[in-house]
Amino acid sequence: MDKLIIGGIELESRLFIGTGKFPSKKVIPDVIKSSKSQVITMALRRVDLNSKEENILEYIPKDCILLPNTSGARNAEEAVRIARLAKALGCGNWIKIEVISDNKYLLPDNYETIKATEILAKEGFIVLPYMSPDLIAAKRLVEAGAAAVMPLGAPIGTNRGLKTKELIQIMIDEIDLPVIVDAGIGKPSDAAEAMEMGAAAVLVNTAIATAGDPVKMAEAFRLAVEAGRLAYTSKLGPEKRFAEASSPLTGFLNEGEK
Amino acid sequence: MSFYREYLKYKDFEFNKFLENITSADIFRIINKDKIDEYDFLALLSNEAEKHLEEVAQKAHKLTIQNFGKTILLYTPLYLSNFCINRCSYCGFNIENKIKRKKLTLKEIEEEAKVISSTGLRHILILTGESRKETPVSYIIDAVKILKKYFDSISIEIYPLKEDEYIEVIKAGVDGLTIYQEVYDENIYDKVHIAGPKKNYRFRLDAPERACKARMRSVNIGALLGLNDWRKEAFMTGLHAKYLQDKYSDVEISVSLPRIRPHIGVYEDIYPVSDKNLVQIMLSLRLFLPRVGITISTRENQKLRDNLIPLGVTKMSAGVSTEVGGHSSKTKSDSQFEISDKRSVKEMKEAILSKGYQPVFKDWMQIDY
Numbered sequence: 190m191d192k193l194i195i196g197g198i199e200l201e202s203r204l205f206i207g208t209g210k211f212p213s214k215k216v217i218p219d220v221i222k223s224s225k226s227q228v229i230t231m232a233l234r235r236v237d238l239n240s241k242e243e244n245i246l247e248y249i250p251k252d253c254i255l256l257p258n259t260s261g262a263r264n265a266e267e268a269v270r271i272a273r274l275a276k277a278l279g280c281g282n283w284i285k286i287e288v289i290s291d292n293k294y295l296l297p298d299n300y301e302t303i304k305a306t307e308i309l310a311k312e313g314f315i316v317l318p319y320m321s322p323d324l325i326a327a328k329r330l331v332e333a334g335a336a337a338v339m340p341l342g343a344p345i346g347t348n349r350g351l352k353t354k355e356l357i358q359i360m361i362d363e364i365d366l367p368v369i370v371d372a373g374i375g376k377p378s379d380a381a382e383a384m385e386m387g388a389a390a391v392l393v394n395t396a397i398a399t400a401g402d403p404v405k406m407a408e409a410f411r412l413a414v415e416a417g418r419l420a421y422t423s424k425l426g427p428e429k430r431f432a433e434a435s436s437p438l439t440g441f442l443n444e445g446e447k
Numbered sequence: 448m449s450f451y452r453e454y455l456k457y458k459d460f461e462f463n464k465f466l467e468n469i470t471s472a473d474i475f476r477i478i479n480k481d482k483i484d485e486y487d488f489l490a491l492l493s494n495e496a497e498k499h500l501e502e503v504a505q506k507a508h509k510l511t512i513q514n515f516g517k518t519i520l521l522y523t524p525l526y527l528s529n530f531c532i533n534r535c536s537y538c539g540f541n542i543e544n545k546i547k548r549k550k551l552t553l554k555e556i557e558e559e560a561k562v563i564s565s566t567g568l569r570h571i572l573i574l575t576g577e578s579r580k581e582t583p584v585s586y587i588i589d590a591v592k593i594l595k596k597y598f599d600s601i602s603i604e605i606y607p608l609k610e611d612e613y614i615e616v617i618k619a620g621v622d623g624l625t626i627y628q629e630v631y632d633e634n635i636y637d638k639v640h641i642a643g644p645k646k647n648y649r650f651r652l653d654a655p656e657r658a659c660k661a662r663m664r665s666v667n668i669g670a671l672l673g674l675n676d677w678r679k680e681a682f683m684t685g686l687h688a689k690y691l692q693d694k695y696s697d698v699e700i701s702v703s704l705p706r707i708r709p710h711i712g713v714y715e716d717i718y719p720v721s722d723k724n725l726v727q728i729m730l731s732l733r734l735f736l737p738r739v740g741i742t743i744s745t746r747e748n749q750k751l752r753d754n755l756i757p758l759g760v761t762k763m764s765a766g767v768s769t770e771v772g773g774h775s776s777k778t779k780s781d782s783q784f785e786i787s788d789k790r791s792v793k794e795m796k797e798a799i800l801s802k803g804y805q806p807v808f809k810d811w812m813q814i815d816y
Contacts, residue, residue, distance in 0.1 A: 209516055209518075210512075210515070210516020210517065210518060211516065211517070211518075211805060212516075212517040212803045212804055212805055213800060213803075213805050214805060232810075233812070234809070234810055234811050234812050235807070235809055235810055236809075236812075237569060237599075237808060237809040239567075239569070240567055240808070243567065243808050243809065261664075261811065261812075261814075262814075263697045267814055270814045271812075271814055274812070274814065289697075290696060290697035291696040291697065292692065292696055292697065292698065292699050292700070292738060293692055293693075293696055293738055295738075346513055346514055347513065348513065395513065395516070398516055398517075399512050399513065399516060399517065
């Protein structure tokens with residue numbers, strides 16, 4: 190598969206995975222393995238350095254890129270503080286900005302996200318902001334120094350699929366940065382669909398974590414992401430509304446004048 | 448604007464007439480809806496709905512996993528003081544009860560903190576009785592400053608504060624508030640709160656909202672089940688949670704479902720709430736408010752608590768003592784109520800894991816420094 194480059198790093202895998210909601214932390218290393226994912230996100234609020242057993246970082250292989258997220262931040266200021274703490278705790282300089290001031294639907298605050306992105310990008314972070322799919326906000330994020338943009342397919346945890354498809358497609362068409370579909374992807378076919386559309390990658394958590402067999406589901410997502418990407422790069426044939434056997438209405442135009 | 452206005456809307460509502468008219472078809476229609484309104488919620492609390500608990504449980508289970516995953520957050524209460532100037536007929540700390548009173552010194556608080564944090568817990572809930580003389584806000588703040596060294600999340604369950612006092616304690620490091628209305632029915636409230644500042648129904652009712660305004664991160668409310676018809680109380684609790692969730696969307700709202708436990712003192716006028724009733728309340732709440740946190744304390748027994756895990760609970764206490772100094776001190780006070788599930792943190796952790804759930808010890812951190 191063609192490589193994805195973010196923040197100067199070449200990635201083989203276009204499937205990012207989250208570490209929340211699993212029935213046990215012990216399953217996470219196997220999930221990472223079967224997903225072949227290289228970028229792993231985790232809520233910094235859950236990182237517990239006091240206990241080896243409880244520390245999520247202990248379950249993530251060292252060759253993965255850590256993508257700590259700012260879950261819990263209600264505004265740009267809190268997101269910036271969490272990002273700095275993440276760096277101080279040794280989680281590297283990648284950060285997924287999540288600014289959510291709506292606990293009912295968990296929808297992100299694009300305005301505060303842009304502010305946080307600008308501050309953190311200047312400080313040298315590789316910033317991946319989670320956002321509501323909005324072209325103008327995405328353009329502002331590009332200007333603010335984001336390394337990629339991460340629009341939601343549907344609200345976090347809903348498994349509802351690509352409800353925001355049209356808006357994401359516009360972002361893919363218009364934005365020069367990688368567009369990573371985050372949140373809402375409920376099944377491998379949703380992931381494949383996003384990749385076929387030209388998404389650079391997808392981030393999946395709930396659909397894998399709450400599956401009956403998370404390890405197998407992670408593999409299913411890996412295959413779907415690879416298939417979707419392959420389909421995108423091999424240029425899908427155009428969709429047609431009608432069968433194309435002949436042109437009953439305009440065929441005469443090709444017959445030449447007699 | 449206050450939740451009191453919402454409360455008044457239902458003051459003369461004919462609950463029994465509404466509940467009696469609910470049919471099986473209503474319940475199935477509600478289960479199949481994506482989003483339910485307050486009347487659907489009330490219908491789920493009906494007798495008729497009790498016949499379909501398994502179907503409701505399936506939906507509640509699905510919603511909980513979707514929103515919270517297979518995880519249970521663990522915390523423990525830390526009793527700082529049991530001095531209290533209220534006369535509440537249902538509580539062991541009642542000023543009239545001749546019990547051993549105690550208030551922890553700052554040194555003792557640190558001792559308790561050390562013992563509790565050594566069990567791995569990172570979330571703590573501090574409790575006091577209501578005595579601004581023995582445990583003023585300044586004492587709470589001093590305690591929080593010590594506890595910050597040992598815990599990542601500090602919640603308070605103390606007497607209701609004014610908004611500027613909530614701002615003060617938040618600044619000191621408090622991120623959560625637990626405050627139960629005890630009973631939403633104003634008349635019963637007045638009856639069971641015989642004397643003391645707690646008699647002020649409105650000041651208590653509006654306390655969660657004052658904390659939201661002060662930008663508290665999480666607010667946990669509840670009714671003490673058994674003081675009134677549980678259907679009405681569960682309904683008002685749900686409405687209160689929804690009111691706060693709608694109005695203060697940046698605050699994590701959660702609900703506790705405490706049932707009255709035996710304690711020192713006399714209170715016999717109890718409305719029974721069976722295990723089945725408790726489950727019905729929990730399931731109905733989950734369908735009504737899919738993202739609301741639900742807490743079950745060690746008031747409930749081991750077997751029931753284990754069985755409640757897949758049904759909607761998101762937070763449980765473990766390694767609990769309701770005595771002041773109960774974790775480390777040789778001279779502890781009498782308890783607020785008798786706990787039922789006496790398992791240690793380690794035992795709780797194993798029990799949760801064996802249910803196929805992940806015990807979560809840390810889900811917050813202090814970022815305000």
